[in-house]
Amino acid sequence: MNSPATVxxxxxxxxxxxxxxxxxxxxxxxxxxxxxxxxxxxxGGGAPLNTLLKAREHYAVSLHGVGMGLASPDQLSATHLDALKHLCDVVQPASVSEHLCWNTVGGKVFNDLLPFPHTFAALDHVVSRVAHVQEVLGRQLLVENLSSYLSFTSSEMSEGEFLAELVQRTGCGILFDVENLYVNVRNLGVDADEFIRAIPAHAVGEYHLAGFSVRDGCLVDTHDHPVHDDVWTLYEKVLHHIGPRPTLIEWDGDIPALSVLMAEANKAQQRMEACDECFA
Amino acid sequence: MKNQQVLSLAIGSLLALGLVGNAVAADTKMEKCYGVAKAGANDCGSKKAGHACAGHATMNNDKNDFVALPKGTCDKLAGGSTTEASDMPKKGM
Amino acid sequence: MNALHDELSVFAGNILGAAQPTPLFDASTHYTTDIGIEVYRNNYRGNLQDALAGAYPIIEQLVGAEFFRRLARDFISLHGSFSANLFDYGAELSDFLMGYAPAHSLPYLSDMARLEWACHRAYFAVDAAPLELVRFTQVAPEEYANLLLHVHPACHIVASAFPIVEIWQAHQPVGTFEIDLARGGEIALVIRQDDVVTVRELTEDEAHWMNGIMQGQRLGEATDATLNRHPAFDLQNTLLLLASLGVWTDFTLGELS
Incomplete structure (x- = not known):
């Protein structure tokens, strides 16, 4: 199952x-x-979908899900998966991704990306769900590492080890959010080098970069700022260890002019090209 | 069915409309909305608390202890703020 | 999976504010566990509040941002989310407002919320191509009474004892506020044309007939019922008007009566 990410x-x-x-x-x-x-x-249909389909005529599209709740203890929502399947059928995206998180317990949905303990039991659970999603969608899923504000004492492995096992057992790919890793380093003392070493480079199909804010000493992954200098530095390190991959600038709050976003993307592009040179 | 003639006339006119290519003038009295995109509600859910999500309602000021009165465009409606709700007729249908 | 379920249930209780912080979590060196939980609480409430504001822009304008925040918080404390799509959140706001004492002075608010929710659902309804009217040539006139007309998924009817269509239109970009609440009730038809959601007023007889059709009555049945109650009902104009709005998407034939 160690096939490269088919992105x-x-x-x-x-x-x-x-x-x-x-x-x-x-x-x-x-x-x-x-x-x-x-x-x-x-x-659904209407203006949102038609807008995306128009964009699809000119650009490769990646569909990034926020609601599948791959680690939720509740049964996977068939309605939600059906809706995603239908969207993928219509849009034919170049990539489909979800987060390594949970959002539903006892029928209650938390519209957020919530952390869970990285236990072996949780791994079995997530493996079966990722496999099911990939089977229904008929394609590989990229799974994104999470930004967290709390970590569980009951965890039996690091997030990097968890993702490596998940890739090994399901053939899924990894969406490596560099800013999420940075947030976890600062908030929870996660070891960035350990994470980078733990995940299989061949499975990484995409990077994310974004800005955060700070509240009461806690870095909150708000996507409402430019990419922080420290995150650029970490991105350069990641590029050297794993190699260039499609890289996304995410900005979801206080959204700036399109030109500002494009300038941020250009900074990432320059770093990717510089890395290409150093590989050559 | 006692209104066969009514139905025949009505469907007949639909058919006639169809034969000329469904060309019906747009209803000019109608107001349109949502012509521009609704913001993506799931963008905020995606990522943590955009400023509006995380930035307010901290532990200290989250108590439901202020008494705000509706203060918006309701003030522009004639009789827009009435206390006689119980006298209002029941909704139809 | 019991351990995972149990731990995440406790975490869920923390987010909802119902439970005390627990030893589930390792301490951060930079902030307390309480602060970490508080970030999740704020995310939870903030995301739902923003979803409500997105679904109910006119309610927010009518009551103002400050009152809306309070209203949203009171609503969220009673109504959790049941969908991982935030566009599904907030269906119960109209019912909630009916009994919401702080908004007692705005009796039309509940009906406006019902209209806004209909517009919100219409915006995301699945697509359906309009019926090709020439297809009626396939139906023999004696079968007309058995026609079941299929209605576009974005189509909704909202009736009120208040002039909700006028209030709605006043909040559109070109709207003006010349509304007298004493003018009486209005019935709103919500539809979507060319990806744009629109609202227009229906007369009582049009709405009576259309409700029958939307409940699955056959054309003859619905028309008889409406003509009995509203003898002046003009079926031809109503059918044409609704056709021009793209309301009809298909037809089938019901059982012979």
Whole structure:
């Protein structure tokens, strides 16, 4: 099952496609490497889906889910998975990803990306669910490492080890969110080098970069700032160890002008190209 | 069915409309909304508390201890703020 | 999976504020566990509050941002989320507002919420192509009474004792506030055309007939019922109007009566 990530995204920098930029993007068709959109925003039909389909005519699209709750103790929502399957059938995305998190227990849904203990039992649980999702979708899923504000005493392995096992047993890929790792390093004392070593480089299909904010000493993954200098530094390190991959600039709060996003993407692009040179 | 003629006339006119290519003038009295994109509600859910999500309602100021009165466009409706709700007729249908 | 279920149930209780912090978590060196939990609490409430504001922009304008925040918090404390799609959150706001004492002075608010929710659902309804009207040539006139007309999934009817269509229109970009609440009730038809959600007023007889059709009555049945109650009902104009709005997507034939 150790096949490389089958991601058809171009290996360049892309941006998150968000509502305030829909019109400008479709009107001006700026030079963007690719775009990523949150799957749940396009469930159903009408204007949202048609807007995405128009963008799809010009850009490779990555569908990034926020609601599957791969680690939720409750049964996987068939309705949710069906909706994602339908969206994938219509959009034919270059990549489909979800987060390594939970969101539902006892029928209660928390519309958030919540951490869970990295135990062997949880691994078995997540393995079976990722396998099921991949079977229904008929394609590989990229699973993203989480930013966390709490860590569980009952964890039996690191998140990196958990992801490595998940890849080994399901053939899924990894969406490596560099900023999430940085947040965990600062908040929880996670060892960045251990994470980078633990995950199989061949399985990494995409990187995420974003900005955070700080509340009461806690780094909160708010996606409302430029990428922090420390995160750029960590990204350069990751590029050297794992290699260039399609890289996304995520910005979800206080969304700036499209040109600002594109400039951030360009910074990532320059680092990828510099890395290409050092590999050559 | 006692209204066969009514049905025949009505469907007949639909058919006639179809034959000329469904060309019906748009209803000009209608207001449109959501022509622009709704913000992606799941963007915030995706990632933690955009400023609006995490930035307010901290432990200390989250108590439900203020008494706010509705203060918005309701003030622009004639009789828009009435205390005689119980006298209002029941909803139809 | 019992251990995972149990730990996450406790964590869920922490987020909802019902339980005390537990020894589930390792301490961060930079902040207390309470602060970590508080970030999750804020995320939970903030995400739901933003979802409500997105679904109910006119309610927020009517009562103002400060009152809306309080209203949202009171609603969220009673209504959890049952969908991982935040666009599904908030269906019960209209019912909630009916009994919400702080908004007692705005009796139309509940009906406006019902109209806004209908618009919200219409925006995300699945697509359906309009019916090709020439297909009626396939139906013999004596079968017309048995026609079951299929309605676009975005189509909703909302009736109120208040002028909700006028209030709705006043909050559109070109709207004006010349509304007298004493004017009486209005019935709103919500539809979606070319990806744009629109609201227009229906007369009482149009709405009576359309409700029958949407409940699955056959054309003859619905028309008889409406003509009995509203003898002046104009079926031809109503059918044409709704066709022009893209309401009809298909038809089938019901059992012969």
């Amino acid at each position: 058809a995204l171009p290996c360049v920098a892309g941006i998150g496609l968000r509502a305030p930029h829909y019109q400008e993007v479709l009107d001006t068709l700026p030079k963007l490497g690719w775009v990523e959109a949150h799957s749940e925003n396009f469930f």
